[in-house]
Amino acid sequence: MxxxxxxxxxxxxxxxxxxxxxxxxxxxxxxxxxxxxxxxxxxxxxxxxxxxxxxxxxxxxxxxxxxxxxxxxxxxxxxxxxxxxxxxxxxxxxxxxxxxxxxxxxxxxxxxxxxxxxxxxxxxxxxxxxxxxxxxxxxxxxxxxxxxxxxxxxxxxxxxxxxxxxxxxxxxxxxxxxxxxxxxxxxxxxxxxxxxxxxxxxxxxxxxxxxxxxxxxxxxxxxxxxxxxxxxxQLKKVDGFNLKRQKNAQLLSEGLKDVSGVTIPTVRKGCEHMFHQYTIRVNKRDELITTLNQNGIGTGVYYPRPIHMQPTYIGTGYNYDLTICEKTATEVISLPVHPGVSDNDVKHIIKTVIEEVN
Incomplete structure (x- = not known):
């Protein structure tokens, strides 16, 4: 896995x-x-x-x-x-x-x-x-x-x-x-x-x-x-860890950028993204998660329920129009991007995503 x-x-x-x-x-x-x-x-x-x-x-x-x-x-x-x-x-x-x-x-x-x-x-x-x-x-x-x-x-x-x-x-x-x-x-x-x-x-x-x-x-x-x-x-190593995350993210984006139904991460001009998570948007998330897990690929959903929709916050008198936030929560899925992910792992992740969404 x-x-x-x-x-x-x-x-x-x-x-x-x-x-x-x-x-x-x-x-x-x-x-x-x-x-x-x-x-x-x-x-x-x-x-x-x-x-x-x-x-x-x-x-x-x-x-x-x-x-x-x-x-x-x-x-x-x-x-x-x-x-x-x-x-x-x-x-x-x-x-x-x-x-x-x-x-x-x-x-x-x-x-x-x-x-x-x-x-x-x-x-x-x-x-x-x-x-x-x-x-x-x-x-x-x-x-x-x-x-x-x-x-x-x-x-x-x-x-x-x-x-x-x-x-x-x-x-x-x-x-x-x-x-x-x-x-x-x-x-x-x-x-x-x-x-x-x-x-x-x-x-x-x-x-x-x-x-x-x-x-x-x-x-x-x-x-x-x-x-x-x-x-x-760890502080002496973090820049190296981040470079590996950025490399993995670049490889993932190159492999998924033209895949229909997949929206890859955006990096704002003038920013350096350190990819704590590599998060894409897809329409049929549950199906993709199942396929990835069956093929030995871990996934994460950060976050499936926005804070304002948590039981702790519902009914507290706060009313918000957070349409984009709520829609995004139904579509995001994070793929492995950490320094332990090899180039072959990245290829396997890309291939599995493409096969499922196409």
Whole structure:
């Protein structure tokens, strides 16, 4: 079976973890600080604050910006539920805007119509490793004095006009095992705002800067040194991982671009797509999934149900016209694109898709 995702863990990561375990210092320590410094340099921000999940990164970033009860945060419904849940955790309300049919990212032309006196932030999602339209988002944020919190959980190394995502506002990344790089489980906040960084560090550690002195309500969002050393090794490899993803994506697109009934991914001009997922659109998705699985090819559907249609959100009084989002959710299917996918695997995937849809 060609899996839809596969962590890339090697001897270097194993050795690094063994070294930390032997040291006896396995909770948050100097290796976390090393990883934060290295990741901030990679993204191009002054600060990085490591936490224990991408969800925690989003939650802490919102809290560090003072977002809370009665505030509104404009975002997309076509994402993993953590995007919206992190907003709800603060007592604020997610306000969903429809997506672009080509990139699946938030349609920035629709944002201003959703801004109210309660709107405090914009949370674009760089879905599948492809940047949202950040120039327009920046312009809207400046015009309306709004905060930008980037959900970059799937977009390690992705760029917009030569600048890495996660550096336009306050960024949040995930290091879940299936992401482009991993720490086993973990997340990180990136920012150029020293006060936001200070508050985020307090929030992740029970609201304290000094031991047993708790200045605000906080949480236990800390990353361990075990996770951090995996991240340090993975950070040295992530550009190579991304190049392999891009190569596989290019081969898949070349093989599928003229196939009737298949819409291949679009890459926005001026962006570098890191292909956390390679996602196509097809009309008869269930049939294709069955055929691919029967031929030893793993698949994923990200996401079969938009957030606003989840039971958690239905009946909460929110009414949205998200026609493109809802239609897209019935058509998307992701194909294996990770670094473990060989050229022969790609040929097998292309051949199987063509045979099924034709």
């Amino acid at each position: 060609i899996p839809i995702a596969k962590p890339n863990i090697g001897d270097e990561e194993i050795a690094a973890v063994s070294e930390v375990l032997a040291s006896g210092i396995i909770a948050e320590g100097k290796r976390v600080a090393e990883f934060e410094n290295a990741f901030a340099e990679y993204i191009g921000t002054e600060h990085a604050i490591a936490v224990n999940s991408g969800t925690a990164a989003l939650h802490a970033a919102l809290l560090a910006h003072g977002i809370g009860k009665d505030d509104e945060v404009i975002t997309t419904s076509f994402s993993f539920i953590a995007t919206a849940n992190s907003i709800m955790y603060t007592g604020a309300r997610p306000v969903f805007v429809d997506i672009e049919p080509e990139t699946f990212n938030i349609n920035t032309d629709l944002i201003e119509d959703s801004i109210t006196k309660n709107t405090k932030a914009l949370m674009p999602v760089h879905l599948y490793g492809h940047s949202a339209e950040m120039k327009h988002i920046n312009d809207i944020a400046e015009d309306h004095d709004l905060i930008i919190i980037e959900d970059a959980c799937q977009a390690h190394g992705a760029t917009y006009q030569g600048k890495k995502v996660g550096s336009f506002g306050t960024g949040a990344f995930s290091f879940y095992p299936t992401k482009n790089m991993t720490t086993g489980e973990g997340g990180i906040i990136t920012t150029n705002d020293s006060e936001v960084a200070r508050k985020a560090r307090m929030i992740r550690a029970h609201g304290s800067q000094e031991r047993y002195l708790h200045e605000m309500l906080g949480y236990n969002f800390r990353m361990t040194d075990i996770a951090a050393v995996i991240g340090l090794v």
